Amino acid sequence: MKESALLSQCITYFKENKGFKRPLEKIREKYKSLGALGGTILLDKLTP
Incomplete structure (x- = not known):
């Protein structure tokens, strides 16, 4: 898989x-x- 296609999939995800x-x-x-x-x-107010 081309790097640009993988990057595009990551961004979409x-x-x-x-x-x-x-x-x-x-x-x-x-x-x-x-x-x-x-x-x-630090992330506050987390929800499940």
């Missing part, structure tokens, strides 16, 4: 599954603040 929205937003915020992947994120 994460956009269609609402459960990933908040964690991915928090990861993005943390990345912007640190300038690299690392640290800890």
